[in-house]
Amino acid sequence: QKEVEQNSGPLSVPEGAIASLNCTYSDRGSQSFFWYRQYSGKSPELIMFIYSNGDKEDGRFTAQLNKASQYVSLLIRDSQPSDSATYLCAVNGEDTDKLIFGTGTRLQVFP
Amino acid sequence: EPEVTQTPSHQVTQMGQEVILRCVPISNHLYFYWYRQILGQKVEFLVSFYNNEISEKSEIFDDQFSVERPDGSNFTLKIRSTKLEDSAMYFCASIYGLQETQYFGPGTRLLVL
Numbered sequence: 001q002k003e004v005e006q007n008s009g010p011l012s013v014p015e016g017a018i019a020s021l022n023c024t025y026s027d028r029g030s031q032s033f034f035w036y037r038q039y040s041g042k043s044p045e046l047i048m049f050i051y052s053n054g055d056k057e058d059g060r061f062t063a064q065l066n067k068a069s070q071y072v073s074l075l076i077r078d079s080q081p082s083d084s085a086t087y088l089c090a091v092n093g094e095d096t097d098k099l100i101f102g103t104g105t106r107l108q109v110f111p
Numbered sequence: 112e113p114e115v116t117q118t119p120s121h122q123v124t125q126m127g128q129e130v131i132l133r134c135v136p137i138s139n140h141l142y143f144y145w146y147r148q149i150l151g152q153k154v155e156f157l158v159s160f161y162n163n164e165i166s167e168k169s170e171i172f173d174d175q176f177s178v179e180r181p182d183g184s185n186f187t188l189k190i191r192s193t194k195l196e197d198s199a200m201y202f203c204a205s206i207y208g209l210q211e212t213q214y215f216g217p218g219t220r221l222l223v224l
Contacts, residue, residue, distance in 0.1 A: 032210050043202050043215040044154060088154065097142065097209050098167055101154040 002027040004091050006102035013109055019076040021105050023089030026070070033065055035074045036088040038104065044088055048074065079109040113137045115216035117203050123222045127192050132219045134186045134203030143186045144204040144213060145178065147171070154202070160186065193223045 003026040013019045021035075032051055036044035050056045050063040050072070062075040072091075076083055086104040093100075116135045124130050136143050145157040158168045160178050177189045186205075190197055200220050204213040 034212065036215075041220075043200075043218045046212055046214065049212050090154075092210070096167060097206075098144070098156040098159055098169075099146075099154075099213060100156070103153045 002030075002091075002093065002100055004089055004100050004102035006087075006089050006105050008103055009106040010108045011105055013079050013107070015079060015081060015109055015111050017079050017109075019079045019083070019107055019109070021074040021076075021087050021089075021107065023072045023074075023102055024070055025072070025089075025091045025100075027091065027093050027100075028067075028070065029095070030070075030091045030093050032092050033063070033072045034090040034099065035061075035063060035072075036090060036101075037083075038086045038088055040086075044090075047087070076107075079107075081109045081111055083107060084109050115203055115205055115214055117201075117216040117219050119219060120217065121220045121222075123224065124193055126195055126223055130190050130193055130221065132188045132190075132201050132203075132221070134188070134205075134216055135184050136186055136203065136205030137207075137214065138184070140205035140207050142166075142206045142209065143178075143180070145188045146202045146204065146215075147199040148202065148218075149196075149199045157188070157201075190221075193221075195223050197221060198223045 034049045035047040048063040050065045060077045064073045088104045089102040090099040143160045148154045159166045200218045203216040
């Protein structure tokens with residue numbers, strides 16, 4: 001059974017701080033890695049995707065991938081209260097295009 | 112910017128009734144997906160669809176479920192005889208090519224009484 005694991009949180013950070021969200025996956029053949037943000041009652045909204053080892057930056061967001069450790073992370077710099085949401089890690093494998101999601105980490109950014 | 116749309120946004124039905132959830136994928140996309148999310152749980156893959164046939168389905172997608180692309184724009188999920196445990200948010204997603212980012216529609220909240 002291919003799994004994606006995330007700490008459910010909540011992760012509480014003050015406004016302006018860096019929030020660090022982590023995810024591990026079990027399928028070593030996984031190719032593509034995604035971070036989605038989900039507000040309560042809404043659909044997942046893509047934040048970042050990453051395919052290669054290393055860091056990928058987009059504005060306040062940085063995704064980090066370490067395939068050897070089967071680990072993906074998302075850093076949110078200068079966190080804002082509007083970043084408060086559940087962050088979903090999703091992975092797909094080399095022989096499938098379906099996304100396998102983690103349970104999500106709830107982030108709370110307090111003023 | 113093009114979006115995936117879904118109707119209805121909410122559906123309430125009685126156990127045993129048939130429901131059809133509708134999705135309009137982004138117009139030039141070729142691969143279509145249904146996912147569901149039971150309240151408080153993770154998003155789960157149901158089925159993927161390409162070239163007018165199912166390309167992959169999960170254990171959840173049993174004989175009660177079916178998908179169809181009845182015309183050039185709509186992509187539907189039918190649940191033949193709903194159960195209480197089918198109550199969930201159902202999300203449609205689409206992509207143009209494999210390994211691309213899947214964009215999700217706003218979802219249909221299904222409540223089975």
